[in-house]
Amino acid sequence: xxxxxxxxxxxxxxxxxxxxxxxxxxxxxxxxxxxxxxxxxxxxxxxxxxxxxxxxxxxxxxxxxxxxxxxxxxxxxxxxxxxxxxxxxxxxxxxxxxxxxxxxxxxxxxxxxxxxxxxxxxxxxxxxxxxxxxxxxxxxxxxxxxxxxxxxxxxxxxxxxxxxxxxxxxxxxxxxxxxxxxxxxxxxxxxxxxxxxxxxxxxxxxxxxxxxxxxxxxxxxxxxxxxxxxxxxxxxxxxxxxxxxxxxxxxxxxxxxxxxxxxxxxxxxxxxxxxxxxxxxxxxxxxxxxxxxxxxxxxxxxxxxxxxxxxxxxxxxxxx
Ligand code: HEM
Numbered sequence: 001x002x003x004x005x006x007x008x009x010x011x012x013x014x015x016x017x018x019x020x021x022x023x024x025x026x027x028x029x030x031x032x033x034x035x036x037x038x039x040x041x042x043x044x045x046x047x048x049x050x051x052x053x054x055x056x057x058x059x060x061x062x063x064x065x066x067x068x069x070x071x072x073x074x075x076x077x078x079x080x081x082x083x084x085x086x087x088x089x090x091x092x093x094x095x096x097x098x099x100x101x102x103x104x105x106x107x108x109x110x111x112x113x114x115x116x117x118x119x120x121x122x123x124x125x126x127x128x129x130x131x132x133x134x135x136x137x138x139x140x141x142x143x144x145x146x147x148x149x150x151x152x153x154x155x156x157x158x159x160x161x162x163x164x165x166x167x168x169x170x171x172x173x174x175x176x177x178x179x180x181x182x183x184x185x186x187x188x189x190x191x192x193x194x195x196x197x198x199x200x201x202x203x204x205x206x207x208x209x210x211x212x213x214x215x216x217x218x219x220x221x222x223x224x225x226x227x228x229x230x231x232x233x234x235x236x237x238x239x240x241x242x243x244x245x246x247x248x249x250x251x252x253x254x255x256x257x258x259x260x261x262x263x264x265x266x267x268x269x270x271x272x273x274x275x276x277x278x279x280x281x282x283x284x285x286x287x288x289x290x291x292x293x294x295x296x297x298x299x300x301x302x303x304x305x306x307x308x309x310x311x312x313x314x315x316x317x318x319x320x
Pocket of ligand 1: 069070073074119120138139140141142143146192195267270271274275284285286287288289290294
């Protein structure tokens, strides 16, 4: 029996305490380790599972590009949400931590924006126009993670349809206690309802109905959870001096601009490329009036309005 370094003896002591807390003898755990199989890269990264998730509906090879790029987007959305959750969970927010987390989130979105040409230029037009027929009525519009990113980034008022924002702003200010029906009313007036709802009749497209059937309940819970811990609310909890920090302000503005103008325009550019070939724009798979709906100057989605001048807000999305 050899002797152990003092650090190993200390680790054994710590392990013993850890397992005692859950009523497990340390010997059993150590014996388990004796027989454990060393881990491989593919076990840890779950490559087999991951690489089995790409299933085409057609025989057209470029459909694979479309599926995989969407999956990559969803993975990056998950990374973004992971960071947003950590910011939300911090009780006492420090400026440097906030700035560095915003940097991480922005890097992911920069990556998504810069790579969007994979959609715009990376697929054969004829193939795209064929395989998209098999997708209808599905649409990226039904990405729940994308909606979560929005709810975790800003206050609900900034996601209300621009046409109703003033009314809701007054309602939000009046309301002391937000009841469920109040959240529901706000949900029905989110900017993206315009892609699938006729506001004069209340009728919704199948794409929107299905999305709500699956996600409305969980999204409403998510909205409530992030009501006071979204990025914008968190920013406002910082002392005035910290809110004026130039690096933090630059990070906030960069994120807002990247998500709500650069990404939106890259996406709109891809849609225009494939769907505006002839004189009349093709109908979108999700059925929206996309030529108007998708442009940032109509949506006027701004996560952090107080960080922009009145002129910048007025010209939101117009410069592109
Ligand atoms: C050739 C590629 C693409 C085209 C032509 C396209 C087209 C469209 C269109 C027309 C809409 C409006 C809703 C509808 O009527 O369907 C939409 C919404 C949306 N798409 Fe895409 N899309 C493409 C790629 C992507 C990718 C790669 C993602 C990443 C997940 C994505 C995510 C979204 C999201 C989140 C929305 C809702 C955006 C909003 O409400 O402003 N799309 N897309």
